[in-house]
Amino acid sequence: MPKYIEDAYLKEFVTKVISVKEGKFVVLEDTIFYPNSGGQVNDEGKLIAADGEVNVIFVGKFGGSISHQVEPENVLKEGDEVTCVLDWDRRYKLMRSHTAAHLISYFIEEEIGAKITGNQLGLDKCRIDFSLENFDKELLMSFESKVNALIKKGGEVESKVVNREEAAEISTKLSALAKGLPPEIKEVRLVGVKGLVLEACGGTHVKDIKEISKVKFIKFKNAGANNRRIYFEILDE
Numbered sequence: 001m002p003k004y005i006e007d008a009y010l011k012e013f014v015t016k017v018i019s020v021k022e023g024k025f026v027v028l029e030d031t032i033f034y035p036n037s038g039g040q041v042n043d044e045g046k047l048i049a050a051d052g053e054v055n056v057i058f059v060g061k062f063g064g065s066i067s068h069q070v071e072p073e074n075v076l077k078e079g080d081e082v083t084c085v086l087d088w089d090r091r092y093k094l095m096r097s098h099t100a101a102h103l104i105s106y107f108i109e110e111e112i113g114a115k116i117t118g119n120q121l122g123l124d125k126c127r128i129d130f131s132l133e134n135f136d137k138e139l140l141m142s143f144e145s146k147v148n149a150l151i152k153k154g155g156e157v158e159s160k161v162v163n164r165e166e167a168a169e170i171s172t173k174l175s176a177l178a179k180g181l182p183p184e185i186k187e188v189r190l191v192g193v194k195g196l197v198l199e200a201c202g203g204t205h206v207k208d209i210k211e212i213s214k215v216k217f218i219k220f221k222n223a224g225a226n227n228r229r230i231y232f233e234i235l236d237e
């Protein structure tokens with residue numbers, strides 16, 4: 001389990017450079033940098049070594065390892081001890097957005113039975129895609145105040161790792177997901193607000209939904225056939 005999953009609030013972490021490719025693609029022993037995946041954009045920040053420091057400008061998963069693209073090039077080398085320093089404002093906003101996306105998706109799925117088909121969580125604007133035949137904008141809009149009421153009340157966000165058989169017993173959605181997983185995947189990480197449904201998720205989340213502060217729905221969009229889209233943002237207040 002990478003450090004960013006173990007503790008989403010870890011802002012600094014000391015580790016070692018395992019490899020450096022082309023002077024700029026750095027793999028570390030472990031990392032607090034979240035790689036671009038699952039609709040959540042990657043973290044940014046710095047790697048500080050004894051001989052100098054570099055900016056982390058992209059983080060991705062390639063062939064099972066997490067690669068940090070850094071600049072300037074040719075500063076770090078294999079075996080260096082480095083301190084990872086996250087751009088915490090960026091990450092924290094993404095954590096709040098990701099937990100908010102789960103709450104919004106919960107209403108879209110539970111109250112109108114739509115299927116979530118994707119999401120893209122950015123810094124200014126976030127997007128959730130879902131599939132729905134009848135498009136009732138007013139009903140969808142009414143979820144904004146419901147989500148904000150939940151946020152105001154607060155609620156602990158739990159996460160746990162279970163084996164795929166256990167996950168399959170939790171909900172029909174997780175059962176379908178577990179069936180579709182490749183055989184080499186034995187475990188699933190589940191995230192959910194206490195009292196609401198658990199979802200399979202590998203992202204970073206806040207500890208309590210109170211930390212989201214407030215959600216604002218920006219607009220709904222018809223993206224053809226049954227494809228719908230909601231754009232939202234997180235407000236600080």
Ligand SMILES: [Zn+2]
Pocket residue numbers: 098102200201202203
């Ligand atoms: Zn998620």
